[in-house]
Every structure is written in C-alpha cells, then in structure tokens.
Amino acid sequence: MRDMPKYASQQTGHGPRGDRGQTLQDYVLGISIFIVGIFIVLSMFPGLLGPFHSDIGRDKQATADRVSSTIVSNLSVPEQPNHLNTTATRNLFALSTSDVRTRFNLSRPTQLNVTLEALNGSAQFETVGDGITRNQTAISTRIVHVNVTSGNCDPACRMVVRTW
Template sequence: MIRNQTRDRTQSRNERVRHPQTVSVSLDERGQTTQDFAVGIGVFLLAIAFVFSFLPTIITPFDSSVGGAETAQADRIADLIVHNTSAGENNISKSEFQTYTKSNLTAELGLRNANGNTLDQVNVSVEYLGNGTMIGSPSTWSGGDAYNNQSAASSARIITTDENKCDPACRLVVRVW
C-alpha cells in the first residue's frame, strides 16, 4: 500500500523550508558600556550597605548607653572587693566589707573624679541567693550611689559571709554607670 504524501510536488525531497536566522548582537551594538555596569553595581552595593546599617536600629528599639569599658570596670571592681574582703574562698568578712558601705567609694575603688566630682557612678550590694531573705539590715551590705534600675553594667560573684548570714549563698553585685 502506498501512502499519499501531502507535500508539494514541486519541492524536492532534500529541500527544506528555511527560517530566518537570529542575529546575535555584540556589546558594541547593545548600548551597555562598562561604565553603566559599574554604576549599576555601585548603586546595588550602596543599597545593600544601607539596609545592613539601618536594619539593626529597627530591630533593637532601645540602645544601651553601657559599653565595654563599664562592663570591664564592674568586673574589675567585683574582683577587687572579693580579693580585699575574702576570708577564704569567696567567703567575705563583714568587718572588711564595711569599707565599701559608704556612699562615696571613689578612693576605695580607684574611680575617676574631676575637681571633686565623681565621673563614675557605682553601687555595691550583697543580695540573698535563695528563697528567703538575708539576715541583717540591707544597708549594712550595700554602698555607693543609689541604684534606681537605670541602665548600668553589672558584674556578680557568688559569695558566702563569715557570719553565715547567707544560706546557701549570696550574690555580690557591682553596678557601674
């Protein structure tokens, strides 16, 4: 059985219909230059830098005025107090601690002052670490400037006292602002 072919009889078997070829365009003909590319990349990088510098201010609404210097100073003061008042492994002597219960601790802690005015505010207190309260008056275990929940760098040490007022332990907290 012979099939009927639907081709035009005038076309030969080897001849095919040609479609127009796509013409490739070089960079010279497109109009984009190296300067255009550099400007585009520059604007893109500036936009990315702006987003990365602006985004943290949106995420953190409150910026702390406490820096690394205050944190290091609070840590140094806590170490100094534990070292000077220790009657043994972080066991603080009450009689030695009385040096740090004054309202002005500039001389005792080596704080900065200018013309008699203290530049660094510090609060030293011993807080009970447990479910009850510490035996004795809190004023006998605190000193320095009044701390009213303002932004401050703090450092804490777990201690006991020679009078066994802390059961099981207390916490020495030093705040600097």
C-alpha cells in the same frame, strides 16, 4: 536532495522551548520560599544585634567588672575562693560613698553601688555606695559565701556591683 531539518528537535516539535523542566508553578513556589526566608532572616536582626547594643559605655562595664573582681580577690579567705572574710566584708559595707570611691580609685563622674542580696534577688542584706538613680547601669554579679548577716546568705549570696 531532500531538505533535512537542521536540528532533530525541529522534526519532533520539541526543542529548547517546548521541553522545559520548570513550570510556572515551580518558579512561583521557589520565589515564594526565598522571599519568606529573607523576611525571616531580616526580622531576626534586631534580636541578633540586641545583646551587643547598650546605652552604657564599655568603660562603665569594665569598671563594674574590675570592682567586683577586686572585692572578691581581696576579701576572699585564702583557702576558699569566693568565701569572703566576715570582718573585711563588714568593714567594706560600713564605708561612706566617698571612701568607697577612693578605695576603688573611681573617677568623679562614675557612680558605684555594691549590694549583697539573696540568690533570687528577693532581699538586700547590705549595700554601700550611691543610691541607684538610673535604670541603665553596668552590672557585674558574683556568687559569694559570707556570714555578714546570720542565716540570710545560706548557702550563698549574690554580690551585685552597679556603675553608671
């Protein structure tokens, strides 16, 4: 009997080693695309996590939100939400810093500033509370209608509450 090769591929010279579908160029291209993709994803991490990182504590942000909500809900005209009562708004901005702190039940280390400004931030019309001494503050902003200053809040103003 004649010796038969075990595998048919051994007869033709093709087999597991000689019949590969992947070349070195395919492998290098695939790895290069993978490495570039990983680099792009990792370079985005500071931007992805940036909005969630703040030097201001969550309690300060919650305080700013609470104060702005209280002002808008207590000073709004009943039929018109976010339209502040003129007399009540003037009374708020006439308070001293300690009276504002007492009115909103703020703890002693918390500092507060409430400012009524133009929508584009170009002018401040009224302010009450502590002078802003830090760059890092918790901010809560509300769009309100008020007649505190004649013509300056037409059509609306921005009420900015800052705590630190």
